[in-house]
Amino acid sequence: MKNEVKIGLTVLLAIIVAIVGFRFMRDVPVFRQTLEISAVFDRVDGINRGSLVNLKGVKVGSVSRVRLTPENRVRVTMQLNEDLQIPEDSEAHLTSLGIVEGKSIVIQLGDSESNVKYGGEVDGVYIEGVTEVLGSKGEQLAGDVSESLSELNQFLRQLNATLDDETRTSVDQTLRNADETMKILSETLENNQKDIDNAIKSASRTMMQLDTLTTDNRPRVDSLLVSLEENVSELHKVRTELEQATANLNQILDKVNRGEGTMGKLVNDPSLYENLDQLTKEMNDLMKGINEDPGRYLKHMSIIEVF
Template identity: 25%
Template sequence: MTTKRRDEVLVGLLLMVALALALGGTIWIARGGLAKGYTMHARFPWGAGLKQGQPVLLAGVQVGFVEKVELIPDGTLDVTLQVQDQYRIPSGTTASVEANGIFGDMLIALTPVKGVDGKMAVGDTIPTGAGSPGVGQLLEKGDSIALNVRALSDEARRQFVDSGGVREVRRTVADLTKLVAQLSAVAAEQSRQLTLTQSQLRKTLSSVDSAKVDSTLVNLRATSASFEQLSRDFRETNTQVQSLVQKVNNGPGTAGKLMNDPAVYARMDTLLARLDSLAIDVRKNPRKYINLKIF
């Protein structure tokens, strides 16, 4: 191997070591570096997709990383969290697993409760909260929605295409269009008739002489007043007649005796009978009563 070839190999090895150191240093610094920390615990069900080194966020701020993940036979994962000393976990905080990007990586999100001043003790287990759905769950939901949409479209095709539902809808729309046209024609005709009626009413009102109407009203008032006066006079006359009749019926005068005394009535009847007999005798024997001599 030549000296030049050996130098190139050494430079390549140095570059690879530098890159490894840079990558390791970056990861180490991202996980806290020389900062001291304390451990907390959380439990999640199997299949959460957690692994060592994933970030831990408190209200959106990275406060540590996943130090260890242990598989428990009861179906849970015992996750050890390494939290930096300058951050304290508030009481009532819940932990959930959320997606970190679109490539399937995960993180642990710590959600505190607003207005709580207390802090959790070092080494406590953070209660598990409801996490956001992962990419797999979203894809599963999308597949379920796609299947439902496909079933709905197939049913709609059977109902509206295969069974002639579209033709019925078109026929119904055509009938509705005809009905709307008929209603519009009726409304237009009614509007025209109403306009003509209003015009005739205006002409009739304009042809009425207001002076004649006033004169007629005055005459009606005068006639009403005359009828009222006549009614009053009639009532007064009726009162007087009733008073006169009462006096005749109850009074001691001649008229009262003629109407109420039977003896006077008998004498009057006898007198009338004698007058009738005298009149008959005068017609039969006029010379007996009239003695006429002519010179």
């Protein structure tokens, strides 16, 4: 083999190795084609060439280029597996997979029937991670914590000023009394544990006896309930009759008050009472006169006319 051929083969092999290495370093499949799509973000903190592109937790490609657009936005070009079907309304979310793993792009599939073609574009959405949220809110949180600590210190100072020596002594005495009371109560319960158990057993036996008594006398109880229902029904009838009699009596009294009928006239016409009273007086006088001098009233009558 001539030297020229050896040199040519060496150069060709070097070119092949360079191409393979270049594609390998860019995390691009060496022996198969890829699907190239892009997404535009307002910011791409943590994303560089070679960052992962995931779909449902599975690596499906990597970032090949990161460029600024004339509108001062960032276009990220991704190399994905050629066999992927990405709907046109899909979104590329730039998010953090974890505190250690760093940033990556997650493809959120849409519902469109049309798929993104080679060189197409999907919407980019930047999602702040936990560390970024904490960083942006750190100053506010620090101020809130400082204010809370200041209020807590002020409260403790006021509490310390309020609790003088006498108050502390009283509180300590109260706590000691409560502790002694709890000890006495515990000892009492412990000493009377048997009595308490016996009382519980007696109550249980009593409940069982009551249940047995209720079961054995259920027919009598049912009969008593039936009798009570009948008596209640009779009382209801009596109440109805009493209400009717009361209504009739009210009608009669109403007529008497209006002066209707004999009783009404006797009650409401005072002249009848006066005439009766006068007649009674005259009858008394007549009877008194007959008893005192009967001849006065019989002198004009003969015995034959009388009998």
